[in-house]
Amino acid sequence: MTEPGEDVRIEVTVNGKTYRRTVEARMTASDFLRDVLQLTGTHVGCEHGVCGACTVLIDGRSVRSCIAFAGQLDGATVETVEGLAGPEGLHPLQEAFRQCHALQCGFCTPGFLMVAQEYLREVRDPGEEEIRDALSGNICRCTGYQSIVDAVQLADRTWQR
Incomplete structure (x- = not known):
């Protein structure tokens, strides 16, 4: 010790x-x-x-x-x-967060992105309630969460894993 x-x-x-x-x-x-x-x-x-x-x-x-x-x-x-981002540009999760306006102050965004990355590596085509459950350990004080859920759904549809 x-x-x-x-x-x-x-x-x-x-x-x-x-x-x-x-x-x-x-x-x-x-x-x-x-x-x-x-x-x-x-x-x-x-x-x-x-x-x-x-x-x-x-x-x-x-x-x-x-x-x-x-x-x-x-x-x-x-x-x-x-x-997350590579030489080719933003990661699909980052792009989805941008497109869905899933951030305001951005302080919580890195944590949400990392949790969403882990989640979407394991789960395909999740519903809104499943996404909310997966992200429930992260707190955002600005967005109201709907745009974050929308971004995770968009990333799920566009990310070639």
Whole structure:
């Protein structure tokens, strides 16, 4: 067991690039992504794992990075919102969010995008209630959610997985 202030060595692949770093044992995954790797698309809202703004995919599963430790990333593959768009342009989820006006202030958007990515990798042709259930762990204070649900449905129809 590590002590507060103790350092740990990690090797993690983030958005296809492998990083080797020494981090404080108590550093959160969100702080590692934002402060060490400068991937600031992962937003930190509540810092208690409640709002979902900090959601990233770790080994393909959505995780609240504000309540995970950077040391837990050792050997993992992490996907952040920065990894969605490619040289060809926006990811189909991002394009659907744009087309459906599924964001206002945008603070919650990275978390919603990552949860939706995980969900749509597993489910085809989901109904509105299923989408609402899948996204229920993420909080938006601006949009009222309907446009986000519409965007996930549009992405499901247009994304070639």
